[in-house]
Amino acid sequence: MAETYDVIVAGLGGVGSAAAYHLAARGKRVLGLEQYTPAHDRGSSHGSSRIIRQAYNEGPGYVPLVLRAYELWEQLERDTNTDLLTITGGLFLGTEDSDVVQGSLRSAREHNLPHELLDAKEIQRKFPVLHPHADHCALYEANAGFLRPEAAVAAHLGLAAQRGAVLHFEEPIADWAVTETGTVRVTTTKATYEAEHLVIAPGAWASNLLKLGTLPLHVRRHVMAWFDPVDGIAPFKSDRFPIYIWQTSNDVIFYGFPATDCEHCGVKAAIHSGGDVCTADSIERSFTHRDIAEIREQLEAYIPALNGKLLHAATCMYTMTLDEHFVVSRHPDYPQVSIACGFSGHGFKFAPVLGEVLADLAIEGHTKHPIDFLSAQRFAK
Numbered sequence: 001m002a003e004t005y006d007v008i009v010a011g012l013g014g015v016g017s018a019a020a021y022h023l024a025a026r027g028k029r030v031l032g033l034e035q036y037t038p039a040h041d042r043g044s045s046h047g048s049s050r051i052i053r054q055a056y057n058e059g060p061g062y063v064p065l066v067l068r069a070y071e072l073w074e075q076l077e078r079d080t081n082t083d084l085l086t087i088t089g090g091l092f093l094g095t096e097d098s099d100v101v102q103g104s105l106r107s108a109r110e111h112n113l114p115h116e117l118l119d120a121k122e123i124q125r126k127f128p129v130l131h132p133h134a135d136h137c138a139l140y141e142a143n144a145g146f147l148r149p150e151a152a153v154a155a156h157l158g159l160a161a162q163r164g165a166v167l168h169f170e171e172p173i174a175d176w177a178v179t180e181t182g183t184v185r186v187t188t189t190k191a192t193y194e195a196e197h198l199v200i201a202p203g204a205w206a207s208n209l210l211k212l213g214t215l216p217l218h219v220r221r222h223v224m225a226w227f228d229p230v231d232g233i234a235p236f237k238s239d240r241f242p243i244y245i246w247q248t249s250n251d252v253i254f255y256g257f258p259a260t261d262c263e264h265c266g267v268k269a270a271i272h273s274g275g276d277v278c279t280a281d282s283i284e285r286s287f288t289h290r291d292i293a294e295i296r297e298q299l300e301a302y303i304p305a306l307n308g309k310l311l312h313a314a315t316c317m318y319t320m321t322l323d324e325h326f327v328v329s330r331h332p333d334y335p336q337v338s339i340a341c342g343f344s345g346h347g348f349k350f351a352p353v354l355g356e357v358l359a360d361l362a363i364e365g366h367t368k369h370p371i372d373f374l375s376a377q378r379f380a381k
């Protein structure tokens, strides 16, 4: 006989760990299955920092979700007595007509979010290490900041276990199927389990696990790098330097953070646009001279004080959809399965609200959160 549960969560990364917690908190008997160790660095939820922001340039539809995510991150900090979220302010920069500036302005205005518009001179006066072009401007948002992804995953996992979730690590799922009685049977390399509902949060392994050939997803390799600032760390400390997302041409967006918790670890910067197409199983995990040169080119032009010695670099994966919006919905072919994937490089900040959404979908079959625009069905049309 297979062990039985109310809900099985497949994948315990950023999103699956949150789903496991929210399901367990609502009294469900939960089994979480993860192929690697807790808060590992081989998926998409590692690298010590993730941006969180409200004036969402990817679309105003995300704003209600992110506002709820802020509440839940703060709750998670209180519940686990850990420091997960640091508010630093955020700058979204580019020319006035760039997607980053126009998109964040639209969300700020539609949702009445506090913000300021700065021209190039004001940007430089407030943040002297930034060197914008004369035609660059920025939306400044005081509420933006960064999250600590490894600590956040560990916090969700810890609370999930406290609430009775059974969590198995280093146990890859080989397959799943819906049984004749309508339950879901999940087979791993070690055992077979059965549940009323399956939540799949597979990150970059989506195409292996989803059984949804019509979903157009591809994986891109992205490199994060930590630099030692040329004139010392002081101008990059988080009490005076914000997170930023900078569109420097039509097709280049780079971003970065202030110095985080560990000063000698340097200051992180990376490129959001582009990235080599890869798969989760074949990605080149070591970084190359070209990876770093691409980041340095942006730093040299726009933040030369950060273009110092390279201290560390790491690869990470974006799972892209065609429209770069997430897929969070019931599985189109199996009502007892919910899916969350295709985060297109901007999903982490939403993890706790997605945990809440996935718990709603598994338990109630629907959610009050506004997620219609994230339905898997949009690609079937």
Ligand SMILES: Cc1cc2nc3c(=O)[nH]c(=O)nc-3n(C[C@H](O)[C@H](O)[C@H](O)COP(=O)(O)OP(=O)(O)OC[C@H]3O[C@@H](n4cnc5c(N)ncnc54)[C@H](O)[C@@H]3O)c2cc1C
Residues within 6 Å of the ligand: 010, 011, 012, 013, 014, 015, 016, 033, 034, 035, 036, 042, 043, 044, 045, 046, 047, 049, 050, 051, 052, 171, 172, 173, 174, 201, 202, 203, 204, 205, 208, 209, 222, 223, 224, 270, 315, 316, 317, 318, 340, 341, 343, 344, 345, 346, 347, 348, 349, 350
């Ligand atoms: C460089 C980089 C920078 C980013 N910056 C930001 C940012 O600033 N702000 C932001 O909001 N987002 C950002 N993102 C995106 C965000 O980090 C991701 O959208 C988010 O972490 C995805 O979470 P996930 O749970 O879908 O994937 P993951 O955290 O990768 O979790 C998926 C899990 O499923 C497991 N799994 C897969 N297949 C199996 C199987 N067969 N059996 C068992 N387990 C399995 C994997 O091992 C993994 O642990 C960034 C991403 C990267 C790579």
